[in-house]
Amino acid sequence: MVTENQCSCEQAQEEELYGKLQEVIKEHKGKPKELIMALHKAQNLFGYLPRKVQEMVAEGLNVSLSEVYGVITFYNFFSTAPQGRNNVKVCLGTACYVRGGQALLKKAEKELGIKADETTEDRRYSLGIVRCIGACGLAPAMLINDDVYGRVKTTKMMEIIKKYE
């Protein structure tokens, strides 16, 4: 019983997401010039852009699937693979680079056991690189989801990351 409930619950959740996606598509229907805005909203819903979502957006906005795929892979912001619950991004812009951004990335890779652009098996973390988030006065900087951390030390780094479940 319990598992059945969970299953239908997950299904219902997914259905709800696709329902919301339909609303987004309706808003931008037949307007190819609003593709990027629509993709932003779609990724906000799903956390990434699976093929089915790409197909629906392409159909709704009247652009080809290859164009949608082209745009998604061009911009850093969009992802076609599922992301972890928490997105850890180490800044490697020039200012952070001078102040040890590289060492932060190495530390995170070692501790999380993944490389940049990968996700941990338990989906708790995705690790990525970001090129300058405009927090150069606080170099080296790290971004976890929407939170900016500045003057991060390799010794303190994991303490911060572990706070995110």
Added chain:
Amino acid sequence: MNLVRNHVLISIDAGTIMAGARAVEKALIDEIAAQGLTAEISVLETGSIGATGQGVILVVYPEGVYYGNVTPQDIPELVEEHLLKGRPLKRLILSEIPVQHVIKKEKTGLLKEQPRIVLKNSGIINPENIDEYIAENGYEAIAKAITSMTPDEVIEETKKSGLVGRGGAAFTTGMKWDFARKAAGDIKYIVCNADEGEPGTFKDRLILEGDPHKLIEGMLIAGYAVGASKGFVYIRGEYALSIERLEKAIAQARQYGLLGDNILESTFSFDITVMKGAGAYVCGEETALIESLEGKRGHPRNKPPYPVTEGLWAKPTVVNNVETLANVPEIILHGASWFRGYGTEKCPGTKVFTIIGNVSTPGLIEVEMGTTLRDIIYEYAGGIKNGKKFKGALVGGAAGAFLGPDMLDVKMDFVNLKEYSAVLGSGAILVMDEDVDMLDMLKSVLHFFRHESCGHCVPCRLGTAQLVKIIDRISASKGKKDDIDKLLKIAQVMQATSFCPLGQSLYLPISSSLKYFGGEIHSRVR
């Protein structure tokens, strides 16, 4: 009516948020409520005060007391002492007091006098309240333009002021407007480039966060001059707070009839839409940005035709940087000759610099064009951190130029730097002390370009990959004798043949690093 006795301004920017500004703000509001002072004391958010590294910063008016490094634990004491009993809490008062105010030269948190035109209101007014902007002569310039100047006069005044684009290319703003005005077509667009992606640059973010109405007014004036009724702000997706503040400001301006149809009862109509970018450095290039605005991959276009004749949806389009547009209201309000009172003969006005790297007080400053690099580093940024020696600076972001110690007294403006084959670019100054490995710096720049090359043209796509391969080899002590010549040669070919400025600009960091630090870099190759 409630009489507000004290205003507490809390500086909200990336730095203070990181230091816990939101928690302090919440604690403050709760404590004020607990003391029953809600009706008498108002808590307002403002933008950056221009000082970083001071933790959470609060300013209490009317006294004008600045507090730094405030934590939620300090709040009960601060509220009781200062707000209830009227005794400023000495232990938290900032020693370097950033004094306001307008366009006169006065002191700020970064030690020295700054003439503030662009950042006039930043950190002083509440950016989420249009009335505060209006109280600082806001929207007077557009009113003056609409009621007493023809569009041609606005363009003429802007031309006379000598204002050039602050995004890096330094093209004369008035001329750009003139071209677009004279271009054929009924529909024209104003696009504000807020896709600030040059590493080390965050000036536009702080203008947007600290004084969004200034940008709106600048765009209105540009729209009036050019004959456009629609504007777009293309803004980095990462700049969440900027987007939120700008959208709020646009909604308020609409409410006041300052955006929309028949502005100030004239025949001029103008509205602004905010568009979120999606993370691509190349979209800072104006034609790539236009492609992206149209919902496509951000590939640069062939020029000519230039955007001023065929831009967004093939209509005449002006693309201006945030800082450029933020200069416009003051120029229209006070006149071109007033503006020419700042800066140098050939390069009037001020420039907002972001000064970062190994300096004591990194941050944002606005100084006159032509201020020397030495003054910027030693007077405004407190000198090199930990008393170390200055080794070099990377000026203008990743696409900029390295400068060596003998360039400390060079005047920092667009025209003068050109004579030294350097650029001012976006105004990022990355300072490096004696311990910085120059080869490693150059490596980071080249890696950046490989990542951001958009793949549209062959020289840039393959060139950046080869450059990275070679520099990685040198860095791993496996460099070959002719590797450094190869770096230079590849960059030369890229400069001559790349489709857009991204690939063309790589020659500069490579050649300039070899010019000033050639010995060090050559010693890494057997």
